[in-house]
Structures are given as structure tokens and as C-alpha cells.
Amino acid sequence: MVQVFRAEWEKIFGNRFMAMFLIWIYPVGTVTMLALTALVALLSVEMRESIRLAPPTWMDQALLTWTIVNSEIGRLFVVALAAQVFAAEYHHSMWKNLLPRRPRLHLFLNKFLTMGVIVLFAFISMSVIAGIGSGIVVWLAGGTYGPVPTAELLREFLPVVGNELLVAFLAALFATCYAALACVITHSMVMATLAALLITIGEQTIPIILLWIGSLANAPELGRLWLWFPGYNLGNLASWGRDGQGYVPLFLQGINVEAPSALTSLVVIIVWLAFLIGVSTWYFRRQDIMN
Numbered sequence: 001m002v003q004v005f006r007a008e009w010e011k012i013f014g015n016r017f018m019a020m021f022l023i024w025i026y027p028v029g030t031v032t033m034l035a036l037t038a039l040v041a042l043l044s045v046e047m048r049e050s051i052r053l054a055p056p057t058w059m060d061q062a063l064l065t066w067t068i069v070n071s072e073i074g075r076l077f078v079v080a081l082a083a084q085v086f087a088a089e090y091h092h093s094m095w096k097n098l099l100p101r102r103p104r105l106h107l108f109l110n111k112f113l114t115m116g117v118i119v120l121f122a123f124i125s126m127s128v129i130a131g132i133g134s135g136i137v138v139w140l141a142g143g144t145y146g147p148v149p150t151a152e153l154l155r156e157f158l159p160v161v162g163n164e165l166l167v168a169f170l171a172a173l174f175a176t177c178y179a180a181l182a183c184v185i186t187h188s189m190v191m192a193t194l195a196a197l198l199i200t201i202g203e204q205t206i207p208i209i210l211l212w213i214g215s216l217a218n219a220p221e222l223g224r225l226w227l228w229f230p231g232y233n234l235g236n237l238a239s240w241g242r243d244g245q246g247y248v249p250l251f252l253q254g255i256n257v258e259a260p261s262a263l264t265s266l267v268v269i270i271v272w273l274a275f276l277i278g279v280s281t282w283y284f285r286r287q288d289i290m291n
Contacts, residue, residue, distance in 0.1 A: 082179035163241025
């Protein structure tokens with residue numbers, strides 16, 4: 001399994017165009033933004049003064065990156081990457097060469113694992129660069145970059161970061177599931193990318209649809225169904241880690257809905273992932289892709 005993982009890893013990063021625009025875009029984009037900020041700080045007295053008066057903390061800067069990558073926009077890049085990864089063998093007619101050498105199930109499930117690890121690698125790199133780079137900007141402005149990382153502070157901070165890592169990994173798996181399912185059905189890189197993007201964006205319109213149907217049927221409690229969808233539970237899990245409380249959408253606050261616990265959201269997410277991976281794997285195993 002290690003050899004299969006390494007082969008998939010090398011194949012993905014061997015495609016330099018894909019790696020640059022769908023993986024390295026996170027750390028490289030962070031470096032670019034920090035370099036521009038540092039340049040403005042060196043040229044602008046007002047900018048340096050504002051940084052000295054209200055310097056950011058390394059904790060805020062490190063967590064800010066996870067807010068970006070765990071957003072819908074950040075997930076779109078993951079969907080595009082996953083579609084490229086799963087469609088490559090179809091596009092280049094490589095399955096007939098790979099399947100006689102390895103079990104079909106191993107090759108297919110390895111793509112999910114590799115995608116999750118690669119996305120975390122890119123996101124962690126982005127977070128570390130943001131934390132260190134922001135300190136350089138504050139130093140150039142003559143400010144103080146704190147607080148001092150004491151043991152007590154780290155005990156409070158690390159669980160929050162760990163939760164963000166978990167949410168990012170699960171979100172990457174969902175994006176991969178959408179792309180994988182679209183790919184095994186369409187066999188097309190372009191169609192798989194478009195279909196996965198539409199599924200990801202379309203999921204965010206479900207609350208609007210539920211609200212509309214509920215208003216027509218005079219049944220606002222239909223909005224509670226949103227609590228069982230992956231998008232809500234990812235947001236709820238992230239909210240528990242960041243704020244210590246669950247997330248209740250505005251359109252549900254009028255009907256006394258309580259946010260489920262973090263454990264409940266995690267169970268719902270795992271069930272959804274098992275279902276999506278199971279369906280795509282079942283469909284893949286039924287296909288005749290040797291001819």
C-alpha cells in the first residue's frame with residue numbers, strides 16, 4: 001500500500017501545471033501576499049504605525065488561513081484537484097495497464113487517502129508560512145509579535161488547530177467523493193470537474209430550497225433537514241472548535257433549533273463519507289474498464 005501511495009503522490013506532483021495551480025497555490029499565494037504587505041509596510045509610515053499600534057498575533061494569523069481553506073471557495077480548488085486525480089487514468093487510458101498489477105479496490109481507495117494527505121500538506125504549509133511571515137512583517141514595522149508560546153497557551157491553542165485540521169481533512173474527502181463519483185460516471189476530466197463543482201456549490205443552496213418549500217407549505221420546520229447534510233455538519237464541527245458552541249443558521253433561529261454536538265456532527269459526516277465512498281467504489285468495481 002505504501003508503494004501505491006508513493007506512486008500516486010509522485011504522479012500528482014509530477015504534473016507541474018496541476019500541482020502549481022491546485023496545490024502550491026496555497027503556500028505560494030500566502031508568500032506573495034506577505035511579501036506585498038511587507039513591501040507596503042517598508043514604504044508607508046502609516047502602515048508601519050498601524051501595525052505597531054495593533055499588531056496581529058501568531059495564533060490569529062495561523063487560524064486565519066484555516067478559515068479560508070475551510071470555506072466554500074477553498075473547497076472549490078480541492079474539487080478541481082480531485083477531479084484531475086481521478087480522471088487521469090480514464091483520460092490517458094491507464095486503468096488497463098494498472099489493474100492487472102494491483103487490486104482494483106486498493107488503487108481506487110488509495111486516491112482518497114492521497115488526496116487527503118496532499119491537501120493537509122498544502123494547508124499546513126500555508127498556515128506555518130502565514131504564522132512566520134506575519135512575524136517578519138511585524139518585525140519590519142517595529143512592532144511586537146506575540147504572545148509568548150507558553151505551555152498553558154499551547155494547551156489551549158493546539159486543540160483548536162487540531163479541530164481545523166480535522167475539518168479540512170474531512171472537507172477534502174467530501175470534495176474528493178464528489179469528484180470521484182462524477183468521474184466514474186462520466187469518465188471525463190472536464191465533465192467530472194464541472195459536475196463536482198456543481199455539487200459542491202449546489203449543496204449550499206439546499207437551505208434556500210428548504211426555506212422556500214417550508215414557506216410554501218407553511219412548514220418552517222422543514223429547515224431542520226439541513227442539520228443532516230454534510231455542509232452544515234462541517235460548519236458546525238468547525239464552530240465547536242473555534243467558538244466552543246454549535247452553529248445555528250439564521251433561517252433556523254426562529255424555530256428554536258439547537259445545534260447538535262460536535263460528536264453528533266462527526267458521526268453524521270462519517271456516515272455520509274462511508275456512503276459516498278461506498279457508492280463510487282461499488283460503481284467503479286462494476287465497470288468494464290479493461291477493454
